[in-house]
Amino acid sequence: MNVLNGFIGTNSEMFEPPDENELWTPERISRFWDLVAGEPRLHRLYFSCYYAEFIINLARLHGLSGGEVLDYGCGPGFLSTQLIDAGLSVTGLEYSHASAQRVNESLGGRAGWRGCFISEDLDNPRGTVGYDWVFSIEAYEHLRPEWIDGYFKRIFNHLRPGGHLLITVPNNENLDDSLIICPCCEMKFHRWGHLRSVTMESLMRAVEAHGFEVELCHELQLARMINLKISAIDWLLARLVTTKYIRKTMPVSTRERLRAIEKQMRGEESRPHIALIARKVS
Numbered sequence: 001m002n003v004l005n006g007f008i009g010t011n012s013e014m015f016e017p018p019d020e021n022e023l024w025t026p027e028r029i030s031r032f033w034d035l036v037a038g039e040p041r042l043h044r045l046y047f048s049c050y051y052a053e054f055i056i057n058l059a060r061l062h063g064l065s066g067g068e069v070l071d072y073g074c075g076p077g078f079l080s081t082q083l084i085d086a087g088l089s090v091t092g093l094e095y096s097h098a099s100a101q102r103v104n105e106s107l108g109g110r111a112g113w114r115g116c117f118i119s120e121d122l123d124n125p126r127g128t129v130g131y132d133w134v135f136s137i138e139a140y141e142h143l144r145p146e147w148i149d150g151y152f153k154r155i156f157n158h159l160r161p162g163g164h165l166l167i168t169v170p171n172n173e174n175l176d177d178s179l180i181i182c183p184c185c186e187m188k189f190h191r192w193g194h195l196r197s198v199t200m201e202s203l204m205r206a207v208e209a210h211g212f213e214v215e216l217c218h219e220l221q222l223a224r225m226i227n228l229k230i231s232a233i234d235w236l237l238a239r240l241v242t243t244k245y246i247r248k249t250m251p252v253s254t255r256e257r258l259r260a261i262e263k264q265m266r267g268e269e270s271r272p273h274i275a276l277i278a279r280k281v282s
Helices: 026-037 040-045 047-060 078-085 097-107 145-158 200-208 222-227 232-238 244-249 252-266
Strands: 002-004 007-009 068-072 089-094 113-118 131-137 159-170 179-181 188-190 212-220 273-280
Touching (some): 026 097, 040 047, 047 078, 047 131, 047 222, 047 273, 068 078, 068 145, 078 089, 078 097, 078 113, 078 131, 089 097, 097 113, 131 145, 145 159, 159 200, 200 212, 200 273
Parallel strands (some): 068 089, 089 113, 131 159
Antiparallel strands (some): 002 007, 159 273, 179 188, 212 273
C-alpha cells in the first residue's frame, strides 16, 4: 500500500515523489510538529533543551536585562522557561497547535508568561507589540521560501527601536546527512524538515537586507563548549584576547586562562551552529 497526501492506494499506482518544498506544505509542517509535540521522547532533541542558558548569557552580553521578549518558535518551552526564570516577560509563538497548547499548560500561571500564540503563516502573535528581544532558535532553516521575507519584516515591525534579534541555525549543513526515505510512500525528506543550508554570509545578507545591523555572527561548537564549561562571556573574551586593548587591560591570570580557551576552540574541526545578534536600527 502507498500512503500519499493522506490517501491510501495500491502498489501499482505510480507517482513522482515531490521535492521538499512541495512535501513540506503548511499543513504538513503543522502536522509534523503537532506529532513531535505529542512524543516526549523527542523533546530531549530540541536545541534549546541543552543550550538555553548559553543563549541567554550571550544575549546578556549584548544588553539583555529585562523587558518584553518573543520566543519565536518556542516548542516545548525550554528557552521560554529559562527566560522567565531570568525575570523577563515572555511571549511564545508556535506554528503547531499542539506545541502551543502544551507550553501554555506547562507555563500557564507563571509570572512573566504572556502566553503562546498560534501563527498559521508564521505571522506575529496577538497582543503585546514592541519587543525588546526576539529569539529565533533553530527556526529559520524550516521556513518555506515564500515565508522568509515576511518572517524578517514581522520581526522588524514588532521590535522596539534598538531592539535585538538573536538567531541560531545549523552551520552550512549538508542536508543529505539527515535524509530519510519513508517506507510507505517513498518520499525523501530531511528528518527535521530543514529546507535550506545556511552559512554565516547568507544569514548576514538576509538579516541586513531587512534593516537590521549585525552586531555578532559566529560559528559555534556548543556541545564542546558546554562539555568544557566555557561560558558565553569567556567564549566572547577569548576571541578578543589577542587584541592590544585586551592585553593591556586584562589581568595576567585571566589573560592566560582565556588564551587556553582560545587554543581549545582553535582546534575545533567542526562548528555545527551559527549564532547571530542584530539590532533594529530604525
